[in-house]
Amino acid sequence: MRLLQLGFFLALASGLSALLIYITGVSDLRTCDQFTNESRFGSIAVSTKRFQESVNGLGLQAVTTGSDYCKVTINFPSDTVPKWKDPKTGELEGLSFDFNLCEAVATWEQVRNSTTILTSEFIDALPNGWEDYAWRRINKGVLLNQCKNKTLCLEKLSLVLPETPPYVPRQFDRCAVIGNSGDLLKTKFGKEIDDYDVVIRENGAPIKNYTEYVGKKSSFRLLNRGSAKALDKVVELDETRQEVLMIKTTIHDIMNKMIREVPINNPVYLMLGASFGSAAKGTGLKALEFALSICESVDMYGFTVDPGYKEWTRYFSESRQGHTPLHGRAYYQMMECLGLIKIHSPMRADPSRTVHSVPSQRTITAARIASEKLLRRVGAGSEDPLRACSIRKKLAKRKSTSVSGLRKAAVDHQNFVKGTIMYPLEHHPGHGVLCTLPKD
Numbered sequence: 001m002r003l004l005q006l007g008f009f010l011a012l013a014s015g016l017s018a019l020l021i022y023i024t025g026v027s028d029l030r031t032c033d034q035f036t037n038e039s040r041f042g043s044i045a046v047s048t049k050r051f052q053e054s055v056n057g058l059g060l061q062a063v064t065t066g067s068d069y070c071k072v073t074i075n076f077p078s079d080t081v082p083k084w085k086d087p088k089t090g091e092l093e094g095l096s097f098d099f100n101l102c103e104a105v106a107t108w109e110q111v112r113n114s115t116t117i118l119t120s121e122f123i124d125a126l127p128n129g130w131e132d133y134a135w136r137r138i139n140k141g142v143l144l145n146q147c148k149n150k151t152l153c154l155e156k157l158s159l160v161l162p163e164t165p166p167y168v169p170r171q172f173d174r175c176a177v178i179g180n181s182g183d184l185l186k187t188k189f190g191k192e193i194d195d196y197d198v199v200i201r202e203n204g205a206p207i208k209n210y211t212e213y214v215g216k217k218s219s220f221r222l223l224n225r226g227s228a229k230a231l232d233k234v235v236e237l238d239e240t241r242q243e244v245l246m247i248k249t250t251i252h253d254i255m256n257k258m259i260r261e262v263p264i265n266n267p268v269y270l271m272l273g274a275s276f277g278s279a280a281k282g283t284g285l286k287a288l289e290f291a292l293s294i295c296e297s298v299d300m301y302g303f304t305v306d307p308g309y310k311e312w313t314r315y316f317s318e319s320r321q322g323h324t325p326l327h328g329r330a331y332y333q334m335m336e337c338l339g340l341i342k343i344h345s346p347m348r349a350d351p352s353r354t355v356h357s358v359p360s361q362r363t364i365t366a367a368r369i370a371s372e373k374l375l376r377r378v379g380a381g382s383e384d385p386l387r388a389c390s391i392r393k394k395l396a397k398r399k400s401t402s403v404s405g406l407r408k409a410a411v412d413h414q415n416f417v418k419g420t421i422m423y424p425l426e427h428h429p430g431h432g433v434l435c436t437l438p439k440d
């Protein structure tokens, strides 16, 4: 139980410290660091007290709910001016957000070992995959009578449905996810961005005319529903026409027609994502999820994370309604302090900026195992790499997934999981994953 609590505590500490960075800007990175260090050496009680003191000293309020180390409510200072209004209720975004750090640690670790691209082997391996799932990924799928006519469903999905995942975990080394925020125009990050092995963009983000700020390279593009419907326009944004297009939602007859007739030769896939609850629905988070499932390290640009933001703007157009910016910022900052991503922004422009607060890999692993146990995740705490597989399917045939010239880290991971491919199962009790195993 002690280990369990310590694990949580460290996770909690780093998550909360995260907010300090955000609120105080770059100058106070050390506060976060100090605290993490403190918690590692000192007793939990002392650290909690110190932590609260330091939080309150900064005009912030961090509230934990007694015995539950996972739950934390983070209150922005009351003089923070929220600008975003919920279009449904007309209410301004709140200044108080609940996070479950245990969920975050456990879920993101799973993402790193999973594939986030929808494949036919996944639908085949899913119990009643065609009847219960496939039609949900087709626009107006509800009219398809649960894919009773499987040929028809296959036809609609065929252009975006590879048999096996085209990418494996850790296939790429350094990746950058570029948001669309107006703050990109404050710093010339272009050259720095082009230095990454992989660059992931979002929706209609232009490259031409902005290369000084956003770079030229573009490897992947995450598309929401609206952008995906304008697929013909989207492919023009990358002049090399090499971008891989990843659709977040559903395939639409309009898109199939464009792929065939324009024609669009870029690879197009549907994303298969894990669920993160309400905190994390936007394209930005999906892009990070995708990046974390194929990259060793993930850096993030253009997400309006600096304090004192005035408006939710895009670098290439007039200000436009975004969604829950304060909530998103707190979430991204939590991710950075959990060592998942590194955030770059006008106020954090130093490319070699180190994030002092990141707990060690060992700490994170301990917190993750503790979290899995507490959350009663499938196979929690087991040494078996396939412990989380709640659905296993041996494949009679599998085209060799071994992409030639894979990085050592990717090969090592493949060996570790014995060639297994793991797929997230949304809303599955215990967060088990679906595993397809090569026939031995």
Ligand SMILES: *[C@@H]1O[C@H](CO)[C@@H](O)[C@H](O)[C@H]1NC(C)=O
Residues within 6 Å of the ligand: 033, 034, 037, 038, 041
């Ligand atoms: C962390 O704490 C240890 C022990 O209290 C101390 O020796 C070390 O200098 C501290 N490190 C940092 C970076 O503050």
Ligand SMILES: *[C@@H]1O[C@H](CO)[C@@H](O)[C@H](O)[C@H]1NC(C)=O
Residues within 6 Å of the ligand: 149, 150, 151, 152, 155
């Ligand atoms: C099923 O769909 C295919 C492809 O559209 C079509 O050719 C076939 O007639 C359909 N079968 C039935 C029984 O409706």
Ligand SMILES: *[C@@H]1O[C@H](CO)[C@@H](O)[C@H](O)[C@H]1NC(C)=O
Residues within 6 Å of the ligand: 206, 207, 208, 209
């Ligand atoms: C780039 O600038 C030119 C000239 O101002 C303009 O016509 C064009 O639409 C711009 N392209 C993009 C992608 O913004």
Ligand SMILES: *[C@@H]1O[C@H](CO)[C@@H](O)[C@H](O)[C@H]1NC(C)=O
Residues within 6 Å of the ligand: 109, 110, 112, 113, 385, 388, 412, 413, 416
């Ligand atoms: C993910 O894979 C790594 C090895 O590449 C392993 O150490 C780690 O335990 C795996 N995590 C989960 C949740 O399976």
